Amino acid sequence: MRDWLNHSLDSDDFQLSVASSDASFRRYFRLLFNQRSYIVMDAPPEHEETEPFITIAEFMLSHGVPVPVIHAKNQQEGFLLLSDLGTTAYLDKLNNQTADALYKQAIDALLTMQLAQLNTINLPDYDPAKLIMEMQLFDDWFLQKHLGLEPPACLPALFELLVDNAVQQPQCLVHRDYHSRNLMLDDNNQLGVIDFQDAVNGPVSYDLVSLLRDCYIKWPDADLQRWLDYYFEQACDKGILNNVSRAQFQRWFDLMGLQRHIKVLGIFCRLNYRDDKSNYMNDLPMTLNYVREVSSRYPECQDFAQFLSQQAKIAAIQ
Incomplete structure (x- = not known):
């Protein structure tokens, strides 16, 4: 995940911390980079698909529903870089x-x-x-x-x-x-x-x-x-x-x-x-x-x- 982020951000000058996990196999990390906060989704491909998330997120955004923006994706390894909707x-x-x-x-x-x-x-x-x-x-x-x-x-x-x-x-x-x-x-x-x-x-x-x-x-x-x-x-x-x-x-x-x-x-x-x-x-x-x-x-x-x-x-x- 760090290697992918290094490539996606063209930098290794970022901080990662655990944000949450949920009832599935997905895990979430908070990433701080250039004084901005992002969320990294880790969805192991053997257990989770990222395609539905991507498709539905883009559809909802296009209809005015306030969901995360997808900034980068690596579907082969199950990583998504998302906008951060806050900690509350x-x-x-x-x-x-x-x-x-x-x-x-x-x-x-x-x-x-x-x-x-x-x-x-x-x-x-x-x-x-x-x-x-x-x-x-x-x-x-x-x-x-x-x-x-x-x-x-x-x-x-x-x-x-x-x-x-x-x-x-x-x-x-x-x-x-x-x-x-x-x-x-x-x-x-x-x-x-x-x-x-x-x-x-x-x-x-x-x-x-x-x-x-x-x-x-x-x-x-x-x-x-x-x-x-x-x-x-x-x-x-x-x-x-x-x-x-x-x-x-x-x-x-x-x-x-x-x-x-x-x-x-x-x-x-x-x-x-x-x-x-x-x-x-x-x-x-x-x-x-x-x-x-x-x-x-x-x-x-x-x-x-x-x-x-x-x-x-x-x-x-x-």
Whole structure:
């Protein structure tokens, strides 16, 4: 990586420090050169592809979404030199005083992303097979591996309900991890969006539920509904939502969140047991609580809600 940077910068007079790692094999370094800061992505080619990141970054930039600029690339070895969007994640700045302005800023950027014309980029569809495969992680890693429990008989019907809810929605560009750890603030409090390389063409409510029912921070329902209203009114005005009632959108949002959080419970356990990243287990209780709340609210999910409440091992996760 240093050899490539020496060549790309035509200099070895730079400083490198670890910036972060994420839930994949990617690592990130902060590079200081000529009194400017950059980010170096190290994505081992045997595990990660850089092409999706490059394609989606260039597409998003062309549509006004604030993502990193790619200054140099070495796809053979998996290195990218990116603009630095700052060291401050949304999660570090969200509090009762800042939340309203920050969430509206994030929703504005989300609307910009959803308005992007997808006819110039080939994104995979968030299709039923993929949605079900994701939810199966709940059975494989959360129920069986983590808790030693057999799946309830109601699970296939629940999965079918959640897939139907997803595919009946308007489809648009979906970031897939649009939450407080992937939204950055620079020194001028301007938003930057990262970790978008897994973007797909999928349900309109997915990124909004990732943002507002974040697995790392929770808000009172009154606040959430106010931000939902803010999104809904603009999405209708901009033509993202057509002839959709607020009640219908609420159902889409709630059940989309149930699909996402069921999946995430499995992912957090897989990160722990397979990848030795145990810190994600701290986020199980909040994620599970979202699943409990939504499943208890809808009659079609009552069998699943009952399973969650009757299983002592699940009920004990607080």
